[in-house]
Structures are given as structure tokens and as C-alpha cells.
Amino acid sequence: MATQRIAIVGGGPGGLMLARLLQRQGKYPVVLERDRHAEERPQGGSLDMHGETGQYAMEQAGLREAFLAAARPEDQGDRLYNAEGELLFDRNEPTDDRPEIDRSVLRRILLNSLVPGTVRWGHRITRIAPEKDGFVVGGDGWSEQFDVVIGADGAWSCVRPLLSDAVPLYEGVTLVELGFDTTRHPRVSRLTGNGKMLAVGDNRALITQRNGDGHIRGYAGVRLAESSAKEWASWSGESVRQALQNVFAEWAPELRDVIETGEFIGVRPLYALPVGHSWKSQNGLTLLGDAAHLMSPFSGEGVNLALADAVELAEALTSTGDWSSVSRYERSMCARATVAAEGAAQGLKSVFSSAGVEHVLEHYRARIHD
Numbered sequence: 001m002a003t004q005r006i007a008i009v010g011g012g013p014g015g016l017m018l019a020r021l022l023q024r025q026g027k028y029p030v031v032l033e034r035d036r037h038a039e040e041r042p043q044g045g046s047l048d049m050h051g052e053t054g055q056y057a058m059e060q061a062g063l064r065e066a067f068l069a070a071a072r073p074e075d076q077g078d079r080l081y082n083a084e085g086e087l088l089f090d091r092n093e094p095t096d097d098r099p100e101i102d103r104s105v106l107r108r109i110l111l112n113s114l115v116p117g118t119v120r121w122g123h124r125i126t127r128i129a130p131e132k133d134g135f136v137v138g139g140d141g142w143s144e145q146f147d148v149v150i151g152a153d154g155a156w157s158c159v160r161p162l163l164s165d166a167v168p169l170y171e172g173v174t175l176v177e178l179g180f181d182t183t184r185h186p187r188v189s190r191l192t193g194n195g196k197m198l199a200v201g202d203n204r205a206l207i208t209q210r211n212g213d214g215h216i217r218g219y220a221g222v223r224l225a226e227s228s229a230k231e232w233a234s235w236s237g238e239s240v241r242q243a244l245q246n247v248f249a250e251w252a253p254e255l256r257d258v259i260e261t262g263e264f265i266g267v268r269p270l271y272a273l274p275v276g277h278s279w280k281s282q283n284g285l286t287l288l289g290d291a292a293h294l295m296s297p298f299s300g301e302g303v304n305l306a307l308a309d310a311v312e313l314a315e316a317l318t319s320t321g322d323w324s325s326v327s328r329y330e331r332s333m334c335a336r337a338t339v340a341a342e343g344a345a346q347g348l349k350s351v352f353s354s355a356g357v358e359h360v361l362e363h364y365r366a367r368i369h370d
């Protein structure tokens with residue numbers, strides 16, 4: 001495709017991977033990112049990278065060695081507890097092919113792989129308007145013309161409304177994100193094991209997940225009305241902690257420890273786009289990652305899909321054909337995302353139910369036999 005000026009809106013994993021792949025093919029997009037610098041906000045916890053999507057993308061980007069040097073195959077463990085603190089499932093096979101990597105480390109690998117100056121930090125996009133030969137993209141006090149605009153700007157994409165009327169809907173569950181380090185929180189470290197632990201009770205759950213550099217990330221998940229979730233998000237960390245102590249009052253003390261000792265990071269209400277979200281293809285404009293298929297994290301696929309999207313979209317944008325190659329990418333991406341989104345919706349429903357931990361346990365056991 002003889003496209004020269006490509007704007008990628010959003011410098012998350014999907015947008016950065018796309019920029020890297022395009023640069024390897026001799027195209028030089030700009031990445032417009034609202035954060036003022038790479039460390040502006042916490043990047044979230046550890047990710048397991050799947051062979052056929054996330055790891056495949058790293059390989060296509062020429063970043064396999066960098067990934068393997070930073071990945072943690074030893075942290076693939078899974079534990080499941082009930083609310084009484086009984087360990088129902090415990091498995092750690094470092095030979096499974098889903099090594100973990102911290103989000104911040106992945107972002108650094110991708111950023112370091114780009115031609116200097118590719119990412120324009122502090123560029124929050126507020127306007128995108130079709131023009132005769134492309135689009136005018138603008139923010140606070142500036143604008144610039146591009147031939148192609150890619151929305152890689154996550155859940156609340158400003159590119160998506162140009163293609164689709166769909167809006168993310170609240171999933172009924174809110175996670176409170178907590179941070180720990182293993183030296184100051186040895187009990188949480190023991191509970192977590194080598195990888196991730198999930199504790200499930202009546203419509204509530206606790207998750208802790210081992211990260212690199214002696215850190216653990218935790219999430220306390222509760223069913224909440226959207227209005228209450230917004231209220232919680234406006235509270236201080238201590239007020240949120242008190243609310244969680246009430247919600248988890250009946251749980252075993254070693255599990256309550258997670259809520260009582262974790263450093264408060266933030267309130268994360270979960271939103272998702274309708275499963276199967278798609279749009280009528282439009283020349284010069286497309287989406288990838290969460291902007292196209294936001295789903296709850298209960299499939300563990302979000303970043304993996306964003307990276308796989310980037311591989312297919314880079315191929316389409318560097319092919320010799322016309323925009324129909326991008327339309328084909330959109331169809332293939334939507335089909336792949338639909339399967340994952342169904343899994344994420346099902347996963348969320350089964351963890352946050354009044355049916356108890358039993359069917360989550362069945363799911364864990366079934367995965368061993370897959």
C-alpha cells in the first residue's frame with residue numbers, strides 16, 4: 001500500500017508493536033501518546049504471553065531474544081483457594097509455554113526497539129476529521145494531516161466513534177488494585193506461590209499475581225452497581241480498604257491479609273465492548289487491541305490479542321494491495337477477538353457468581369487435560 005503518513009493513536013503494547021513492525025518494513029509511522037513520558041502512570045501487572053499470539057508477535061518483531069531475557073517461565077503457577085483459605089488447586093509447570101513478563105518491561109522492550117522520536121509523548125488526541133486526502137488529527141494547540149489513522153488508544157478510544165456507535169458497557173464487577181513487595185509481605189508471598197492465586201467466594205474474589213523484581217500485584221474483585229463503582233473511585237485508599245474489609249469480613253484471615261496490608265493503587269471498574277463488535281470498513285481508518293475489542297481480563301488474552309492484531313495489520317498496511325487487505329485484517333481480527341471475548345465474559349460470570357468455587361475448580365482441572 002503506497003501509504004506514507006501513518007498516525008498510530010496510543011502507545012500501549014498494540015500501538016508500539018505496530019510501529020515496530022512497520023519500521024522493519026521501511027514505513028515510519030508516528031505514535032501519538034497522551035502520557036507525558038513512559039513512567040507517567042503504573043502500567044499494571046504481569047502478563048502471560050501466549051505462543052501463537054503474543055510470543056509470535058515478539059518473534060515477528062525481531063524481539064524474541066529480548067523477550068526471553070526478560071520473561072519469567074518460572075512464574076506460571078496457578079493456585080485456587082476457597083473463602084475459608086483451603087488450597088483446592090496448586091500447579092506450577094515452568095515447562096508450560098506461557099512465560100510471564102511485566103507490562104512495564106514489555107513496554108520498555110518495545111519502546112527501545114523504535115527509531116528515536118517515533119513516540120510523541122504528551123499528545124492527547126481530541127480531534128480527528130476526514131479531509132480530502134486523509135485525516136486531520138489534532139490535540140491541544142496543534143494539528144497534522146495523515147493518510148492513515150490507526151486507533152490503538154484502548155478502552156475509551158477517540159478513533160472508534162468514527163467507525164462504530166458501540167460503547168463499552170460496565171460488566172457489573174469492579175477490581176481494586178493493590179501492590180505488595182515480597183520482603184515486606186511474606187505471608188502474601190506464601191499465599192501466592194509461583195505465579196497467580198485466585199480465591200473465590202460468593203460473588204467476590206481475591207487475586208494475587210507474582211511480578212518481577214520482588215513485587216506482587218493484587219486485585220480484590222466485587223460485584224458493584226456502576227454508580228457505586230464510580231463513588232469508590234472517588235474515595236481515598238483508606239475508605240476503599242474499609243469498604244473491602246466489610247465485603248470480605250467472613251473470609252479467612254490469611255486471605256483478608258491481602259486487603260489489609262496491600263498498598264492501594266486504584267479502583268478499576270471492568271467494561272467491555274459488545275461481544276463480536278465489528279464495523280463497516282472505511283478507507284484510511286482502523287482499530288486494533290482494546291479499541292476494537294475491549295473485554296474483561298478474565299480470558300488473559302487482551303495484550304496477546306493486541307499484539308497479534310498488530311502483526312496482521314502491519315502485513316495488511318505493507319502489502320501491495322489496496323485497502324481491502326485492511327478489511328480482511330478487520331474480519332480476521334474480529335473473528336479471533338469474538339472467541340476470546342466469549343471466554344472472558346464466561347470467565348467473569350463463573351468467578352463472580354453465587355454458585356461457589358466448585359465450577360471454577362472444574363475449569364482449572366479441565367485445563368490440565370486440554
Ligand SMILES: Cc1cc2nc3c(=O)[nH]c(=O)nc-3n(C[C@H](O)[C@H](O)[C@H](O)COP(=O)(O)OP(=O)(O)OC[C@H]3O[C@@H](n4cnc5c(N)ncnc54)[C@H](O)[C@@H]3O)c2cc1C
Pocket residue numbers: 009010011012013014015032033034035044046047048123124125126152153154155156157158175268288289290291297300301302303304305306
Ligand atoms: C486489571 C487488568 C488486568 C489485565 N490482565 C491482563 C493479562 O493478564 N493478560 C492480558 O493479555 N491482558 C490483560 N489485561 C488487558 C490488557 O491490559 C489490555 O487488553 C491491553 O493493554 C490492550 O492493549 P492496547 O495497546 O490495545 O491498549 P492500552 O494498553 O489501553 O493502550 C492504549 C494507549 O493509548 C493511550 N491513549 C488513550 N487515549 C488516547 C488519546 N486520546 N490520545 C493519545 N493517546 C491515548 C493510552 O495512554 C495508552 O497508552 C488486563 C486488563 C486489566 C484492566
